[in-house]
Amino acid sequence: DAGVIQSPRHEVTEMGQEVTLRCKPISGHDYLFWYRQTMMRGLELLIYFNNNVPIDDSGMPEDRFSAKMPNASFSTLKIQPSEPRDSAVYFCASSPYGGTYEQYFGPGTRLTVT
Amino acid sequence: RKEVEQDPGPFNVPEGATVAFNCTYSNSASQSFFWYRQDCRKEPKLLMSVYSSGNEDGRFTAQLNRASQYISLLIRDSKLSDSATYLCVVNSGTGNLIFGKGTKLSVKP
Numbered sequence: 179d180a181g182v183i184q185s186p187r188h189e190v191t192e193m194g195q196e197v198t199l200r201c202k203p204i205s206g207h208d209y210l211f212w213y214r215q216t217m218m219r220g221l222e223l224l225i226y227f228n229n230n231v232p233i234d235d236s237g238m239p240e241d242r243f244s245a246k247m248p249n250a251s252f253s254t255l256k257i258q259p260s261e262p263r264d265s266a267v268y269f270c271a272s273s274p275y276g277g278t279y280e281q282y283f284g285p286g287t288r289l290t291v292t
Numbered sequence: 293r294k295e296v297e298q299d300p301g302p303f304n305v306p307e308g309a310t311v312a313f314n315c316t317y318s319n320s321a322s323q324s325f326f327w328y329r330q331d332c333r334k335e336p337k338l339l340m341s342v343y344s345s346g347n348e349d350g351r352f353t354a355q356l357n358r359a360s361q362y363i364s365l366l367i368r369d370s371k372l373s374d375s376a377t378y379l380c381v382v383n384s385g386t387g388n389l390i391f392g393k394g395t396k397l398s399v400k401p
Contacts, residue, residue, distance in 0.1 A: 277388035
């Protein structure tokens with residue numbers, strides 16, 4: 179079975195550019211999570227969806243970040259405009275049962291903003 | 293107090309050694325506990341859930357002490373392939389998981 183799919187795997191962009199990260203969750207999983215990982219702060223939850231509806235976006239750093247889930251098989255995380263401090267690995271994860279059960283992570287997108 | 297705290301390590305141990313990691317959490321109402329493993333430049337993957345009575349999976353043993361809000365992971369007979377970062381994970385009060393920053397383990401030949 180295919181796991182969580184993320185694209186691109188690596189993204190290098192210049193400050194001020196728009197960045198869009200994509201995620202396809204495991205089929206049948208009703209919960210989708212976006213995380214950001216840095217050495218300083220570890221793995222932080224940005225936002226999560228249940229049945230395509232955003233449930234908790236309190237982790238989204240600021241208005242430059244937005245996330246959508248137009249259908250059960252696709253989600254995007256957009257940063258506009260990007261800044262060097264946004265450089266991190268962004269993971270998407272999905273779960274069949276909810277936020278407090280096992281989550282399956284995608285391979286991540288390594289973002290570098292110069 | 294941080295929500296989930298772990299010793300960052302690194303723990304450098306020889307093959308065959310027994311090593312233990314500890315983790316403390318701040319939310320006394322937490323009900324779900326896990327250990328995840330993350331290899332270098334890879335995604336986190338579930339290693340094992342942690343149950344109140346303690347549980348074992350081969351060389352790995354996890355224990356929970358609710359009174360002290362403390363979770364442990366014991367690895368016996370360490371293998372080179374156990375080298376990774378181990379993340380302690382606890383559910384928050386808002387329906388999601390809180391990840392510790394991880395403890396790095398390096399097993400040497």
